[in-house]
Amino acid sequence: MVKKCDAIVIGGGHNGLVCAAYLARAGKRALVLERREVLGGAALSEEVFPGFTFSVFSYVVSLLRPEIIRDLDLPRHGLHILPLESTLTPLPDGGHIAQWNDHDQNRHELARHSLRDAEAYDELGRLLHQMARAVRPLLGMLPPDPASLRVRDLASLARLGGHLRGLAPEHFHALHKLLTMSSADYLDEWFETEALKATKSASGIIGTMLGPRSPGTAYVLLHHYMGELDGVFRAWGFAKGGNGSVSAAIAAAARRFGAEIRTGAPVANVIVKGHRAVGVALESGEEIQAKVVVSGADPRRTFLDLLGPGQLPDDFVAAIRRFRFRGASGKVNLALAELPRFAGLPDAGPHLRGAISISPSVDYLERAYDEAKYGEFSRRPYLDIVIPSLLDPAMAPPGKHVMSIFAQYAPYALNGGWTDARREAFGDAVIDTITEYAPNLKGAILHRQVITPADIERTVGLTEGNIFQGELTLQQMFFFRPVPAWARYATPVPGLYQCGAGTHPGGGVMGASGRLAAQAILGEKA
Amino acid sequence: MLKTTPFHPRTAALCASYAWRRWAGYVVASSYGLSHEHEYHAIRSAAALLDISPLCKYLVRGKDAARLLDRVVPRDVAHAEVGRVLYTPWCDAAGKVLDDGTIARLDDALFRMTSADPGLRWLEDNALGLDVEIEDATDSIAALALQGPASRAILQEVCSKDLGALKYFRTTAAELRGAPVTISRTGYTGDLGFEVWVDAPDALAVWDALIQAGTPYGIAPAGMLALDMARIEAGLMLIDVDYISARKALIPQQTSTPFELGLGWAVNLDKENFVGKRALVEAAKRGPAWRFMGVEIEWESLEELYADVKLAPQVPAAVWRTSVPLYTDGDQVGYATSGGWSPLLKRYIALAHIESSHAAPGTRLEMEVTVEHRRMHATACVVRRPFFDPERKRA
Numbered sequence: 026m027v028k029k030c031d032a033i034v035i036g037g038g039h040n041g042l043v044c045a046a047y048l049a050r051a052g053k054r055a056l057v058l059e060r061r062e063v064l065g066g067a068a069l070s071e072e073v074f075p076g077f078t079f080s081v082f083s084y085v086v087s088l089l090r091p092e093i094i095r096d097l098d099l100p101r102h103g104l105h106i107l108p109l110e111s112t113l114t115p116l117p118d119g120g121h122i123a124q125w126n127d128h129d130q131n132r133h134e135l136a137r138h139s140l141r142d143a144e145a146y147d148e149l150g151r152l153l154h155q156m157a158r159a160v161r162p163l164l165g166m167l168p169p170d171p172a173s174l175r176v177r178d179l180a181s182l183a184r185l186g187g188h189l190r191g192l193a194p195e196h197f198h199a200l201h202k203l204l205t206m207s208s209a210d211y212l213d214e215w216f217e218t219e220a221l222k223a224t225k226s227a228s229g230i231i232g233t234m235l236g237p238r239s240p241g242t243a244y245v246l247l248h249h250y251m252g253e254l255d256g257v258f259r260a261w262g263f264a265k266g267g268n269g270s271v272s273a274a275i276a277a278a279a280r281r282f283g284a285e286i287r288t289g290a291p292v293a294n295v296i297v298k299g300h301r302a303v304g305v306a307l308e309s310g311e312e313i314q315a316k317v318v319v320s321g322a323d324p325r326r327t328f329l330d331l332l333g334p335g336q337l338p339d340d341f342v343a344a345i346r347r348f349r350f351r352g353a354s355g356k357v358n359l360a361l362a363e364l365p366r367f368a369g370l371p372d373a374g375p376h377l378r379g380a381i382s383i384s385p386s387v388d389y390l391e392r393a394y395d396e397a398k399y400g401e402f403s404r405r406p407y408l409d410i411v412i413p414s415l416l417d418p419a420m421a422p423p424g425k426h427v428m429s430i431f432a433q434y435a436p437y438a439l440n441g442g443w444t445d446a447r448r449e450a451f452g453d454a455v456i457d458t459i460t461e462y463a464p465n466l467k468g469a470i471l472h473r474q475v476i477t478p479a480d481i482e483r484t485v486g487l488t489e490g491n492i493f494q495g496e497l498t499l500q501q502m503f504f505f506r507p508v509p510a511w512a513r514y515a516t517p518v519p520g521l522y523q524c525g526a527g528t529h530p531g532g533g534v535m536g537a538s539g540r541l542a543a544q545a546i547l548g549e550k551a
Numbered sequence: 552m553l554k555t556t557p558f559h560p561r562t563a564a565l566c567a568s569y570a571w572r573r574w575a576g577y578v579v580a581s582s583y584g585l586s587h588e589h590e591y592h593a594i595r596s597a598a599a600l601l602d603i604s605p606l607c608k609y610l611v612r613g614k615d616a617a618r619l620l621d622r623v624v625p626r627d628v629a630h631a632e633v634g635r636v637l638y639t640p641w642c643d644a645a646g647k648v649l650d651d652g653t654i655a656r657l658d659d660a661l662f663r664m665t666s667a668d669p670g671l672r673w674l675e676d677n678a679l680g681l682d683v684e685i686e687d688a689t690d691s692i693a694a695l696a697l698q699g700p701a702s703r704a705i706l707q708e709v710c711s712k713d714l715g716a717l718k719y720f721r722t723t724a725a726e727l728r729g730a731p732v733t734i735s736r737t738g739y740t741g742d743l744g745f746e747v748w749v750d751a752p753d754a755l756a757v758w759d760a761l762i763q764a765g766t767p768y769g770i771a772p773a774g775m776l777a778l779d780m781a782r783i784e785a786g787l788m789l790i791d792v793d794y795i796s797a798r799k800a801l802i803p804q805q806t807s808t809p810f811e812l813g814l815g816w817a818v819n820l821d822k823e824n825f826v827g828k829r830a831l832v833e834a835a836k837r838g839p840a841w842r843f844m845g846v847e848i849e850w851e852s853l854e855e856l857y858a859d860v861k862l863a864p865q866v867p868a869a870v871w872r873t874s875v876p877l878y879t880d881g882d883q884v885g886y887a888t889s890g891g892w893s894p895l896l897k898r899y900i901a902l903a904h905i906e907s908s909h910a911a912p913g914t915r916l917e918m919e920v921t922v923e924h925r926r927m928h929a930t931a932c933v934v935r936r937p938f939f940d941p942e943r944k945r946a
Contacts, residue, residue: 129553129576132669140687144672148798155801193803 038066070269741785786936
C-alpha cells in the first residue's frame with residue numbers, strides 16, 4: 026500500500042466528480058480514479074473531426090441540479106448553460122408543429138393545428154407543474170426503505186407520506202394516472218394532434234426499452250418535466266462547449282476543493298478485508314487504501330465486476346442481476362457543411378436553435394419500438410436532434426455545423442450482435458430518416474460518427490449501453506434503485522458506496538446521485 | 552410571432568410612442584402619443600377609439616345555444632331577450648372564477664361570448680350532447696370600443712339606427728357606412744360608450760369612418776394605458792392582474808369565488824343548475840372571506856410621508872399592477888392589485904382584496920408606499936367601487 030486517503034471515487038463521470046467535489050469541500054481527502062485518459066464518462070466533449078467538437082454521448086442538460094451549480098460555483102469554472110427554446114417536429118407532408126418557450130408563440134403555433142390543443146397545453150402544463158412540485162422533493166430526499174423500522178427511514182417515510190397526503194384529491198388522482206398509464210394513453214386524454222402527442226410522449230421513452238404505449242411511461246414524462254435550471258422548471262439547455270464542459274467545470278471545482286483526480290487509472294477491483302472495503306487495486310497492480318470507496322460505475326459493474334464472488338449476500342447478487350439495463354438508443358454525430366433545410370421552413374432561423382424531434386405520430390414511435398422488441402434497430406427511428414454550433418459557434422469551424430442526433434431504438438441485444446456493418450447500417454437509417462424531412466442533409470455531411478449501445482458500453486463502460494445506468498422505469502426508481510433496502514448509496518459491504526445514476530434519482534446529467542451519495546457518506550462519518 | 556389586429560395598418564401608423572403591449576398574443580398600442588394623458592382625457596371629455604380585437608370571441612349557435620350558456624355561467628341566460636348583453640363571470644365546479652366576459656344574445660339561437668382567455672375547449676366539453684355549434688371568431692371579428700361623452704353623437708353620424716334607443720347593455724345589428732356591424736352599448740371605461748363588432752375585412756373602413764366622423768368631436772385613438780386608468784376609476788377588474796383564473800392558479804389560495812370578487816350580483820342561485828352551483832350555494836351560506844373593494848390613499852397622509860424627506864408628494868404616472876400590502880395595526884389584512892392617480896378625480900385610488908372583517912366602506916387601513924427607497928405606510932380608506940360613475944353611462 027503506497028497511499029492512503031479518506032475516499033476513493035471509482036470513475037470520473039459527472040456523478041463521481043460531483044461526489045468527490047462535495048467530499049473534498051467537506052475537508053475529506055478524495056481521490057478520483059478514471060479508467061480513460063479523459064474525464065466525464067458519458068458527459069464528454071471531444072474534437073472527433075478536426076475543428077468539429079461533439080458532446081459525444083449525452084448532449085443536453087435538463088436536470089443538473091441548481092444547488093450543485095451554486096454549491097460548487099460551476100459558472101466560475103466555465104459552466105454556461107444556453108437554453109434550448111423550442112422543439113420542432115417536422116411532418117411527413119412537409120408541414121411542421123413546434124413548441125416554443127414563449128407562451129404566445131406556442132399558443133399560435135399549436136392553434137394552427139388545434140385550438141383545443143393550444144388550450145389543453147396550458148392546462149396540462151399547469152398540472153404537470155403541480156405534479157412536478159409534488160414529486161420533486163423526492164429527488165432531493167435520501168430514499169427511505171419502506172420495509173425498515175429504523176428511525177431515519179420511518180421519519181423519511183412519514184415526510185413522504187405527509188407530502189402525499191398534502192396533495193389535493195385531484196392531484197393524487199393525476200399522480201396515480203401518471204404512475205400507471207402509458208404516455209400515449211395519458212396524452213390521448215389531453216391532445217388530438219398526433220405529432221404533438223408523439224413528441225410529448227417521446228420524453229416518456231427516452232433511453233428505455235419501452236414504447237409510448239407501454240404502461241408506466243407516463244411517469245417518465247413527468248420525470249423529464251422536472252428539468253430545472255436556475256429554478257425555472259422545464260428549461261432544457263445546452264452546455265457551452267458541450268457536455269464535457271459540465272464535467273470539466275465539476276472537475277475544476279473538485280480540484281479547487283482539494284480533490285485529486287487521476288486519469289488512465291483503471292480500477293481492477295475493490296479490496297475487501299474483514300467484510301469491509303478498505304481500498305482499491307488498480308490494473309497496474311498499484312493498491313490504494315481509503316476509509317471509504319465510492320463507485321460511480323453502474324450497479325452491475327460495481328457489484329459483479331469490482332467485487333469478487335462471495336463478498337455479497339446471494340439475494341443481493343440476484344437482485345443486481347435482475348436490475349435491467351437494455352440500452353435502447355444510439356447516437357449519430359455529424360459534421361455538416363451547411364444547415365439542414367426543412368420543407369416549408371426558412372433556411373435558417375430560431376426553429377433550428379432548439380431541439381428537432383422526428384416523432385410524427387405515436388404509431389411511428391410504436392412501430393420503431395416494435396422492431397426493437399424483436400431485436401432489430403428501427404428502420405425509421407425516433408430522433409432527437411440538436412445543432413450545437415448554432416448555440417455555441419465554437420463547436421465547428423466558421424460557417425460549418427455539428428449535428429447531434431439521439432436515435433432510438435437501437436437495442437443492445439441486436440439479433441446477431443452489433444458489427445461494424447450493422448453500425449453503419451443503423452447510421453444510414455438515421456440519416457435516411459432525416460433526409461426525408463431535410464433533403465439537403467445527405468449532401469451536407471462532411472464526417473459522421475455512429476455510436477451503438479455496444480459502443481457506449483465498450484467506450485464508457487455503461488452496461489448494455491444504457492444511458493441512465495439502468496432503465497429509468499418505475500420498478501427501478503426511488504427506493505427500488507438499484508435494489509430495495511440498498512437505495513441509500515450504502516451497500517452490503519461496509520465502506521463501499523455507490524454514487525452513479527444507477528442510484529436514486531437516476532440519470533439525466535443531474536448530478537443528484539453524486540451529491541446525495543456524498544451527503545450520505547458525510548452524514549454517517551460525521 | 553405575435554399577431555396584429557385587423558386595425559394594425561392604422562394603429563401602427565399612429566403609434567408615435569412606439570410603445571406596444573401584448574394582449575392575448577396580439578400587439579396593441581400602450582399609447583399612441585408620447586404620453587397617454589390626452590388619450591385618457593378623451594375618454595372622459597370627448598371620445599376615445601380603442602382597438603379591442605384581441606378579446607376572445609365565440610359565436611354560439613344552435614337549438615341548445617341558450618341551454619349551453621345558461622349551464623356554463625351563473626347568470627340567467629335562458630331568459631335574456633334578444634338584444635340583451637350580460638356581463639358575467641364563470642366558474643369551475645368548485646365555484647372558483649375561471650374568467651369573465653360578456654354574452655350578447657344576437658338572436659334566439661345565436662350568441663356572441665367574449666372572454667379574456669381562450670375557452671373553446673371548456674365550452675366544447677360542456678356542450679357534450681347538446682345541439683350547438685361553437686365557432687372561435689377571435690380572428691374573424693374585429694372590435695372597436697368608442698367610449699366617452701361624445702361617443703353616441705359620433706356613432707350616430709355614421710349609423711342609421713337610432714342609437715338613442717339603444718340602452719345600456721343592449722346590442723343591435725346596424726350598418727356603419729355600408730358595413731354590417733353589431734353595436735353594443737358596453738365598454739370597459741364606466742362611461743357612455745359603445746363597442747362595434749365588425750367582420751375583419753371591413754375593419755379598416757369602420758375605423759376610417761369613425762375617425763372621420765369623430766374628428767370634429769375630438770375623437771382620439773387611445774391605448775391600453777389610458778384604458779387601464781379609466782377601468783380602475785370604473786372599478787372594473789382585470790384577469791391576471793386583479794384576480795387569477797382558477798384555470799391558472801397553482802394553489803387554492805390563488806382562486807376566488809364570484810362573491811370574493813364582488814360579483815355576487817351576477818350569481819343566480821335560483822337557476823336550476825350551472826357549473827359550480829353546488830359549491831356556490833355553500834359559499835353563499837358561508838359568506839365571502841374576502842371583498843374586492845376600492846381604496847383611496849389619503850392625500851394628507853402621503854403628503855406627510857414626503858414632507859419628512861423634504862419632497863412634494865409623488866404619484867404614479869401610470870397605473871401600477873403589482874400586489875401591494877394593506878395593513879391594520881401592523882397586521883396584513885389585504886392587498887391592492889392595481890392602482891394609480893386619477894387625473895379626473897384627483898385621487899390616488901386602487902383596487903384591493905380585503906379580508907371581510909376589515910372591508911367595510913370607511914375603514915381606514917394602511918397601504919405600503921415607497922418614499923425615497925423606504926417602505927412606509929400611508930392611510931388608505933376603504934371605499935365602494937366604482938370611484939367614478941357618471942349618469943351618462945346609463946342615460
